[in-house]
Amino acid sequence: MVGCWGVGDVREEETDVPSGFAFGGPCAAPGRCPRVRATRRLPAATAAALGGRTAEYVLAAALLLARKYSDSTAFRIGVRRTARTADAADASLAVAMPSGTTVSEHLDTVTAGLAALTGTADAADAVPPKVVCVVDGPADEAAGADVVLAGEVTADGVVLHADCHAHVHDAAFTERMLGHLAHLLQQLTDRPGAPVGTLRLPTGPEAEQLRGFNDTARPYPRDSSVYALFAAQAAARPEQPAIRHQDGSLTYRELERQALRLAALLHSHGVGRHTRVAFALERTPRLLVAVLAVLRLGAAYVPLDTQLPAARRDALLADSGAGLLLVDDPAVTADLPVLDLTRPHDADPGALPDLACAPEDTAYVMYTSGTTSRPKGVLVNQRAVVRLVRGTDYADLSAGTTILQTGALAFDATTLEYWGALLNGGTLVLVPATTVLNSVDLGAAIERHRVNTLWLTSTLFNQLVEQDPAVLAGCQVLVGGEAVSARHIAEAMDACPDSVFINAYGPTENTTFSVTHRIARRYTGRVPIGRPIANSTAWVLDRDGNPQPLGVPGELYVGGDGLSDGYLHRPDLDAASFVRARPGGREERLYRTGDLACWNADGLLDYLGRTDDQVKVRGYRVEPAEVESQLCQLPSVRDCVVLLRRGDDGTGVLSAYFTADQPLDPAQLRADLRAQLPDHMVPSAFRQLDELPLGRNHKADRAALAALEPVDGAAAAGAGRAPRTPLETTVAGLFAEALGVPSVSLDDSFFDLGGHSLRMMRLWNRIRSVTGRAVELRQILDAPTVAGVVAALEGSTAAAAARPKLMRRS
Structure with a gap:
């Protein structure tokens, strides 16, 4: 699409050219919607530089403003020659504005297009533009357009006008919009040879404001390794519990002693600096002993979910280049050496080499979903981990912190959980994975272990709030992984006035958290994700890498000391995802999140969605x-x-x-x-x-x-044997309720009908509350049918044992 064309010359392939901004909602009754108006006089120097071409310059600037606001390289704008003459000509102009087009070329295109529109007043748009520019006169409502921009030549100079529907822009933003228009006009006159993709929206004060949001430098031990910081805590508080678990606790002294002994054993197997060690371990103290042992040797750990299918586990092992796999299940085999940590081992830690590890060394490799069948291994270095948990400002992490581990082994929330506790002299609490899935068991664990900090996916948080929000009383609760529900946050705040709730956002590529927001009030719409945490940056950029000011959406880029080193063996993805840019004037390396965001009027980031097809399922990127x-x-x-x-x-x-x-x-x-x-x-x-x-x-x-x-198992639910007894009928109803289907037969599998761990916990809780009887979670996993659960409730194991067992779902 090259050049511009009038309303009568819009070809089929060009009908998708946007004519409105990418924000603002529809007005149910445009004729009755309130409007806001603003006026701004151009500086004398800028007005003089227009040189009698005010109409062309104003229209050219309005189109560039629309380009920035709509994030499109083409825009269809309504044009009104003047609002004051009887022969006013209304038409629309669609203009292509590729990034490399110079300012002079853009002006020439607009000038030609404006001349071609003269005399087309009888043309009518099938879909009227939502943005109209009056090029020689004051703004009017222009047939109910969302936004009307105007440039008027007066005896005192050039005056810019804006007239907007209030549902699109409030008065404050309308004023800022005119500031952006004036700023673009100044750049058009000052930089005729500049590519339009290099022009920026933020005015001087706005640019300074954005730099202020990213002025996050705080002192922290950025040149220390993870293990060195742990060892310092062990030396300072050797008898303090480092880990609490079902069977007791482990002091810092004992945890370090076990880690050094295992490190000696791993060293004898060839583990050393810059090597990688994978592990598939259950949630026990053995897991932390293994992680620390690997880090003591300057190696990197590669966590794998114990429930992964063997084919995927083997693919990740091969991609990771790990030389050793640590397990606690003797049945696990792999195409590399496997070390079973449940077997007795003995090694002399006195033979260990001195700790050799730089802050740039890889601490771990964590896999996320890829756009092909090949997952992506994210390389996270030592400094990035330390930046997350030391000298930070988003949460209270100290020697008094007791963190409950809720994240899956291969989920990057564990970075916060492990090191937020162990690098600050706090305590990490390990409980079975099912404990955190229901409010009763979770509440008991919080009380027993005196937990005061935990991280929850938004989905799990919502479920716990629906069960009993008071379970989170007195805790520092970080919520994220998916968009946070304003309703559930409000309910939790009402039930737990002494708790702190933090909306925490961040991709694995920027080490768990990038921006956070400590929620201090109730929200009726979206809950902001906040501002960058200490020693981190966050910028909302347009398609050309220029910063967007408050109120204008763009792609969220994050940076700072938490930034990972990229992807293992994927230079192509590194080049596409990690860029160098100068949004604040200083060049920095940034990660393209693929998330749409916007700075709101409070100077906080709002999450708006994705720029691609990536989704979140139960907190996992897919x-x-x-x-x-x-x-x-x-x-x-x-x-x-x-x-x-x-x-x-x-x-x-x-x-x-x-x-x-x-x-x-x-x-x-x-x-x-x-x-x-x-x-x-x-x-x-x-x-x-x-x-x-x-x-x-x-x-x-x-x-x-x-x-x-979709036609799935749920569509066929209930087609098998029908419930016969009152208990079968009750349990079948609870299955259907948890799954959101009309009915369930005796033999329908809970998991084949769309069940997963969170829905299973909802079912488990409902069975207990409605029937007054208890069923073990393992019994639901082993026999996930109405008949199987009824057999378990009645104390008959024969029916459940006769059914084929399904793999546990995470």
Whole structure:
């Protein structure tokens, strides 16, 4: 798309050119919507530099303003020649503004387009533009347009006007918008040879404000290694509990002693600086002993979920380059040396080499979902870990901190949990994974171990609040992984006035947290994610890497000392995801999060969504393309699209739409994928189609697919044996309630109908409260049917034992 064209010359491929800004909501009754107005006089020097071409300059600047606000390189704007003459000509002008177009070229294009529009007053737009520019006169309401911008030549100079629907911009933003328009006009006159992609919106004071948000430097031991800081705590408080668990506790002295003995053993197996050690260990003190032993040798640890399918675990091991796998299950085998930590080992720590580790050395490699079938290994260095938990400002992390581990082994929340406690002289509490999934057991653990800090995914937080928000009383609660629910936060604040709730945001690539917000009031809409934490930066940038001011959306980039070293063996992804830019005047390395964000009027970041298809499922990042790649590798599957759908309970689940050479059984597809992917990446719903619907760009139309109800196990729920006894009827009703389906038969599998760990906990709690009887979580996992649960409730194990056991879902 080159040049510009009038309303009568918009070709089919150009009808998607935006005509409104990427923010602001629709007005139900435009004629009655209140409007806000602002006026600004241009500085005399800028007005003089327009040289009698005020109309062209104002329109050119208005288009560039629209380009910045809409994040598009083309825009269709309404043009009104003047609001005061009888022969006023209304039309629309669509202009392409590629980043490399110079200011002079842009002005020439606008001048030609404006001349071509003269006399087209009888043309009518099928869809009137939402932004109108009056190029020679004051603003008027321009047929109800959302935004009207105007430039008027008066005896005293040039005056800019704005007239906006209040639902699009409030008075304060309307004033700032005119400041942006004036700033662009100044750049148009000062920099005629500059590419339009280099022009910036923020005025001088706004640029200084953004730099202030990112002035986060605070002293912390940035040149120390993780293990050295742990050893310092062990020396300072040797008898203080470092770890509490079900069977007792471990002091700092004993934890260090065990770590050194294991380090000596690992050293004898060739582990040393710059090597990698993988482990698949359960949540016991042995896990922390292993992590510390690896770090003592200057090596990096590679955590793997113990519930991973063997095929995926082997792929991650091969990609990681680990030379050793530590396990606590003798049955685990792999194509590399395996060390079973449950067996007795003895080694002399006196033979250990001196600690040799630089802050730039890798501390761990953590895998996240990739856009192909190949996951991405994120390389996190020692300094990044230390920056997260020492000298920080977002939470109280000290010797009095007792943190409950809630994160999965291969989830980066563990970085906060392990080192927020152990590098500050605090205590880490380890409990079974199921303990944190229900308020009763969680409350007992918090009370027993005197927990005062914990991190929860938004989904788990919401579930606990629905069960009993008071369970979080007296705690410092960090919530994140997905957008935080304002309603659930408000309920928790009401129930726990002495608790602190922190919205914590950050990708693995920036070491757990990038920006946080300590929530001090109730919100009715979105809850801000806040500002960058200590020694970190956060910038909202446009498509050309220029900073966006308050109120204008863009992509969120994060940086600072928490930034990872990129991806293992993936220089292509490094180049695409990690960039060098100068948004604040000083060059820095930044990570492109792919998240849309905006600085709000309070100077806090709001999360607005994604720029791509990446989704979050129970706090885990999932690239649908990776699931699609695995699904398309299955026999007979031709093509597929995977989307995120929200259940009635707000839980996100994946749905797969596919075409195939023959009818395929969703249950078999699900089973095949479970052999390759972790549970949170396996679709809960499938729908086979003759063909995937295509959009105008000839790609799969995801919007059309989202409108189709998936046909999955839930659709067939209840088709088997019907409940017969009162207890079977009650339990079947509770199954259906937890799953959000009309009915469930005696033999329907809870997990095949879209069940997962959080829904299982909801079911477990409801069974206990409604029937007054207890069932073990393991019994639901082993026999996840109504018949199996009823057998367990009645004390009959025969029926449950006769059914095939399913792999535990995480």
